[in-house]
Amino acid sequence: MDFDTLPCKDFYRFASRKFDPELRQTTFDDLIKKILTDETLSNHIESIKRVKGIYQQCLKNPKTLIDIGMSTKAQNAQTQINVTFPVKVADVSDDTGYMKLLFRMYKILFEYGNEIFIQIKETLEAGYLQFNVPDNILEDSEKEEIWKTYCQYQGCDPKKIDFASFYPFSGKYKKMNLTDADHELINDVFGARIDMKFIRFPVADTVEDRTKLINQLFETWLHTPHVAPPVPCEFYMQYTYPLYINKLLVDYYKNDTVKFQKLHDNFFNLANAIVQEAENTFRFSNVLKDDMKELTLKQVNGSRFAFFNHSIYEDNNFVECCNLITEVNPAASVYVNNLRPLAKFNHEKQEKYWYLPLVNNDAAHYGNINGNFFNWGVFMFHLYDNDFPPVITMSGSGWVMAHELAHAFGTQLRKTSEDYAALLGCLIEFYADQCFPIDPTFCVDPMDTMEENFADVLGAKWAYLAYKKWASVVGTGERPRGEYLDTISDDQLFFINMVQSMVDLPGWSLYYPGAQHAPRPVRVWGALANLPSFASAFTCEPGDVYNPGFRCSLFDGPIKVNKNLTDPQ
Structure with a gap:
């Protein structure tokens, strides 16, 4: 903390300036080390033993884990894909042949661990399947290197390849009526049956667009930059074997059944x-019309929260689906080792489990399924402990949960009502003129960040109200003690801890035009300056930075006094 800073002027600096976010990363790394070196933990499962062996290999000789390079792929391209690049119109003019080539490209991207499948996996988590098109993010120098390397082995002239003509691909994602043959091609990509009713893939309206798409996919495959040592081995293992890390984590926590049950109960x-506060917000709103109240309450009642324990981690299920892994080229095999057995399990058990939590503080909301998912760090120290009092629990893990739930009522509902859109539009004005202190011309675009701003503002309110209600029922509990902590109120402690739970979020150095998240100091300001309870807790004067004259009440308008009421006799 920085006691030289006034909390009403710059609460972000006041609460977090001396907080070291590396403390959390150290906690995360220590947990991964612990589960990967515990010889008594899950060692009866062959795949787990192998994953632990790869961790030891990473620690002792990380150079042996360097993955497949561009030269090797270029050398094998002709035999693996059976077509000469860059493809031409004649290569893609036949519809059936084009579909086979398209999914052959996605299959090779899958089997080589291409990062495009991070996006594709996220669509599975959200309840559908979309085969994404590569972003045009490669520099010309990188594209030149790709084609120079390819031609070195395939006997072509890279100077005659106009790679600029491969962009932009003008096709769109569409839901298609797929044939049985198409479904088999999709299943072949994953090496397992995918049970998704809603499948979208890029549709090229012209043969020229077909060539662009195939050539883009080829460039993406050849370029693939894999995560490999010298990144920390703990990070590397999370990246390459997340399914197996989760099995170890579940088994580790379940070793203490009482503690794990308490975590489960506290989670829900x-x-x-928080759901109760959301319901109260919409049920008693004096702004929303009846149809929007009905819609938002339906969203509340349909909200789902995913806990960490899942049937896939039961020993019998895990051995059945996940006991065979490849130890060769772990980063390139990341989807073969993790996503393929996950798809196999989901098909055979008729499940829909796609989200693999990592050991960090991230979380996600997927509107398609109204689901909220949390990584392990959200329920680890410093954000959570089974015995934390309500003031700490709700301002740590509770704040993250409230933020994710709030996404269910954000911009995805904006088109349902002009009045609702106007409520959200208030945040554009509220977040206007939030600029980098060192460069006042570098400012946040509140249109781009509106969804996250909305979740911050509403999430902070719900977490605070839930804490107040919870504390009134179960009591405040035993608070953290200290020379300064003993002088502050519960509410002040709530807001300090909430800000310290946000120190891992990206700051100004990582903000860029078009980013969906505002920089960390702006997110802290928006969430708390819009909450009158914060100004009350720290006795902020009207006009202080954290007690502005303009706020967005969102779903609570001013109460109108009816002076015509009569006293019933």
Whole structure:
């Protein structure tokens, strides 16, 4: 903390200036080390033993884990894909042949661990399947290197390849009526049956667009920059074997059944408390019309919160689906080792489990399924402990849960009502003129960040109200003690801890035009300056930075006094 800074002027600096975010990363790394070196943990499962062996290999000789390079792929391209690049119109003019080539490209991207499948996996998590098109993010120098390397082995002239003509691909994503043959091609990509009713893939309206798409996919495959040592081995293992890390984590926590059950119960108690505040917000709103109240309450009632324990991690299920892994080129095999057995399990058990939590503080909301998912760090120290009092629990893990739930009512509902859109539009004005202190011309675009701003503002309100109600029922509990902590109120502690739970979020150095998240100091300001309870807690004067004259009440308008009421006799 920085006691030289006034909290009403710059609460972000006041609460977090001396907080070291590396403390959390150290906690995360220590946990991964612990589960990967515990010889008693899950060692009866062959794949787990192998994953632990790869961790030891990473520690002792990380150079042996360097993955497949561009030269090797270029050398094998002709035999693996059976077509000469860059493809031409004649190569893609036949519809059936084009579809086979398209999915052959996605299959090779899958089997070589291309990062495009990070996006594709996220669509599975959201309840559908979309085969994404590569972003045009490669520099010309990188494209030149790709074609120079390819031609070195395939006997072509890279100077005659106009790679600029491969962009832009003008096709769109569409849901198609796929044939049985198309479904088999999709299943072949994953090496397992995918049970998704809603499948979208890029549709090229012209043969020229077909060539662009195939050539883009080829460039993406050849370029693939894999995560490999010298990144920390703990990070590397999370990246390459997340399914197996999760199995170890579940088994580790379940070793203490009482503690794990309490974590489970607290998780859903937190969720229920926050959902109750969401329901109150919409049920008693004096701004929303009846049809929007009905819609938002339906969203509340349909909200789902995913806990960490899942049937795939039961020993019998895990051995059945996940006991065979390849230890060769772990980063290139990331989807073969993780996504393929996951798809196999989902098909055979008729499940829909796609989200693999990592050991960090991230979380996600997927509107298609109204689901909220949390990584392990959200329920680890410093954000959570089974015995934390409500003031700490709700301002740490509770705040993250409330933020994710709030996404269910953000911009995805904007088109349902002009009045609702106007409520959200208030945030554009509220977040205007939030600029980098060192460069006042570098400012946040509140249109781009509106969805996250909305979740910050509403999430902070729900977490605070849930804490107040929870504390009134179960009591404040035993608070952290200290020379300064003993002088502050519960509410002040709530807001300090909430800000310290946000120190891992990206700051100004990582903000860029078009980013969906505002920089960390702006997110802290928006969430708390819009909450009158914060100004009350720190006795902020009107006009202070954290007590502005203009706020967005969102779903609570001013109460109108009816002076015509009569006293019934």
